[in-house]
Amino acid sequence: MAALVGSVAVAVGYALRPGRLVEPFQTVANPFGAGARGLMDAAASLGWLLSAASVAFAAAAMIVRLRRSRGPERQQLKWIALAAAVAGACSWPTR
Numbered sequence: 001m002a003a004l005v006g007s008v009a010v011a012v013g014y015a016l017r018p019g020r021l022v023e024p025f026q027t028v029a030n031p032f033g034a035g036a037r038g039l040m041d042a043a044a045s046l047g048w049l050l051s052a053a054s055v056a057f058a059a060a061a062m063i064v065r066l067r068r069s070r071g072p073e074r075q076q077l078k079w080i081a082l083a084a085a086v087a088g089a090c091s092w093p094t095r
Contacts, residue, residue, distance in 0.1 A: 002057075006050030013044030059084075 017040035018033030020026050062084070066077045 002050045003054035006047045006054060009043050009047030009050065011047075013040045013042075013047055016040050017044070 016030075016032055016034045018030055018035070018037050021028050021030055062077070062081060066074065066081060069077055
């Protein structure tokens with residue numbers, strides 16, 4: 001639920017933020033900008049915080065489940081953990 005609320009808060013915060021858009025559209029003002037810029041920035045920040053917390057809790061749940069599993073279930077969870085680690089490493093920002 002936190003991931004869903006976080007995603008919605010990020011989307012709403014950035015979509016309704018008044019002012020100029022980012023590159024390559026910095027000459028265009030946001031036509032949907034509503035409310036105060038600080039409020040929309042706070043909504044986006046809260047959304048990123050909730051999203052990061054949900055990822056951390058999901059990782060912790062995966063570790064707990066892996067430690068409690070035995071046999072074939074443990075081998076399957078190792079493959080899922082490997083895929084999650086590779087996906088996280090590939091999506092890491094390079095700048």
